[in-house]
Amino acid sequence: MIPRSCILLGNIYCNSYCTGQLILKRHLNFTHCKSSNLRKFQSELKSLVQTLCTVRTLASDKQNKESPTPEKAKEVNLDNIKEKSLEKPNLKPTESLQKLKDKILSKKDETKSETVKPPPKKRARVDLSAASVERNxxxxxxxxxxxxxxxxxxxxxxxxxxxxxxxxxxxxxxxxxxxxxxxxxxxxxxxxxxxxEVLKRDIERKKYQQDIFTVKRRLRDFRRELGKPTNVEEADEGLMGRSGKVVITAIAINATNCLFKLFAWLYTGSHSMFSECIHSLADTINQIILAYGIHKSVQIADSYHPYGYANMKYVASLISGVGIFCVGTGLSFYHGISGLIASQPIEDFFWAYFILAGSLVSEGATCLVALNSVRKGAHNSNMSIREYITRGQDPSVNVVLLEDFAAVVGVLVAGTCMGISSWTHSPIPDALGSLLVGCILGSVASFIIYTNVAALVGRSIPQENLDKINAELETDVMIRAIHDVKGIDMGNFLVRYKAELDFDGRELTRMYLDKLELTALLEVHVA
Structure with a gap:
């Protein structure tokens, strides 16, 4: 019996647009065929079947396009290829396999030539990386x-x-x-x-805006002077004001003390005297910075700084505190520690005592001037002296007061330690006096830094002052309620106040109508 793999009967049915029906039946007796011829025939037959399927699909598509109601072509299925036995062959004479294959391939090429379209042209891409304002x-x-x-x-x-x-x-x-x-x-x-030309006009515009801003500021100050009298002395500004006079006095006295203490240290070599010399030098430099801050703080506001330069006093005081801490405290500690490690013989402190006594008198006088200024400021602001100092209402005067107070205490400490060293003939008390002066300077500097940082960050005004402002607003007939109240102390006796107000619409309308002549308004409306 012949195996199934060696028997092939091709029966292909194809419905085509051009040829109608094509029946191909080929019967071969593979009994005497070689295996190579068999494989060759199988591959050719398989290729022929696939080609017939392709031609049938293309012809069916063309017929569907031309006819509105085309008949559904029969699908070619390879399963239609049936295997039949070789006992009763029933074959019709047909063309040779090679001629049929060439005919089908020629029809396939004709169909492709009719349906193939030219490829579309590619659009040029826009270069998005190039910078251009042509279309702006x-x-x-x-x-x-x-x-x-x-x-x-x-x-x-x-x-x-x-x-x-x-x-x-x-x-x-x-x-x-x-x-x-x-x-x-x-x-x-x-x-x-x-x-x-743009730069020239910009300068002219800024100058014009500054002039307008200055005029508005003068008008606002004039209206403020015509209003209710205030307890705060607003005219007390600049270097010729109360704070400026205190700072200028402190600069003159501290500069003189620094020179005398320098000569005393060079003559005696005392560590405590060196600390006092550095202390006076730091005070002089810091108070020069304070004078610049006071001068800058009264500068008229402009478009870049619409609230003015009042915070410059706090900035200058902060720099002063940092300078005292770094220079005064650092050098005093350094000299005191070096005196403990490498002790030197004690010199005569006779002239140093006179210089310390004169420094005590001058520093005490400056401290009294600053204390008197603080007392007046606290009285005008309805505050206690302690609250006035801790809140930093006038930072320049506070710095002078604290520096002079530290100077007076430092002079007393230095004189005491020098006296103990003279009595015991030991340099250790003198070196300890330098360390104590450094501790005093560090404490004062820390307090100055803390108060000025709090003022620069933004600090609320006292609650009683905030309540007074709210009560004044609530008495107005137009305001029904006040919400989300904030009051920030900006320094230089200026307060930034913010609140959400609920206005009475009826009262506002009534006030507006009272200002109008209803008769004339109705006549215009009727006309």
Whole structure:
């Protein structure tokens, strides 16, 4: 019996647009065939079946396009290929396999030539990495401000309408930026000339704004002077004011003390005297910084600093505190520790005592001047002296007061330690005196830094002052309630107050109608 793998009967049915029906039946007797011929025939037959399927599909697609109701072509299924036995062959004479294959391939090429379309042309890609303003728009206002053009210059330029960036607004008119730039170069000649003119007009505009701002500030101050009298002495400003006089006095006295203490240290070599010399030098430098801060704090506000420069006093005081801590405390500790490690023989302290006594008198006088200024400021602000100092209402005077107080205590400590060293003939008490003076300077510097940092960060005004402002507002007939109240002390007796107010709409309307002549208003309305 012949195996199934060695028997092949091809029976292919194909419904085509051009040829109708094509029946191919081929019967071969593989009994005497070689295996190579068998495999060759199998591959050719398989290729022929696949080609017939392709031709049938293409012809069916073409028929469907031309006919509105085409008949559904029968599908070619390889399963239709049936194997039959070789006992009763029933074959019809047909063309040879090679001729049929060539015929089908020629029809396939004709169908492809009819259906193949030319490939579409590729669009050139836009280079997104290149910077360009060729397609940018510009508004008329920006064109006039940036390129110094007039409305008459823009009339000849092409324009278009664009959607407004603001809600419920009509479309806006815009120009192409390249056209505006070309027009500006035509008027001004070059970009350099345009830049010079823009800079010139910007300087003139800022000067004009500063003049307007100054006039408004003067008018506001004038209206304030005509209003209720205040307890705060607002005219007490600048270096000629109360704080400025205290600082200038302290600069003169501390500079003199620094020179005398320097000569005493060079003569005696005392560690405590060196600490006092450094202390006076640090006080002099810091008070010069305070004088600059006071001078800057009274500068008139401008468009860049609409609230003025009142905080410059706090900045100068903060720098002063850091200087005292770094220079005064650091050098005093260094010299005291070096005196303990490498002791030197004690010299005669006779002249040093006289210089310390004179320094005690001068520092004490400056301390009294500063204390008197603090007392007046606390009285005018309805505060106690302790609260006035801790809240840093006048940081410049506070720094002078604390520095002079530390200087008086330091002079007493230095004189005591020097006396003990003279009596015991030991340099250790003198070195310990330098360390104690450094501790005093460090404590004062830490307090100055803390109070000024708190003022610069933003500190609320006392609650009683906030309640007074709220009570004054609540008495107004137009205000029904006050919410979310904040009051910040800005220094220089200025307060920034913020609150959410609930206005009475009826009272506001009634006040508005009272200012109008209803008879004339009704007559105009009727007319």
């Amino acid at each position: 728009f510009i508004t008329p206002v920006k064109a006039m401000s940036d390129f110094l053009l007039k409305p008459s210059d823009l009339e000849s330029l092409p324009k278009t309408k664009r959607r407004s960036p603001y809600e419920n607004e009509p479309p806006i008119t815009v120009y192409w930026r390249k056209d505006v730039e070309a027009k500006a170069l035509e008027l001004w000649g070059s970009k350099e000339n345009l830049a010079k």
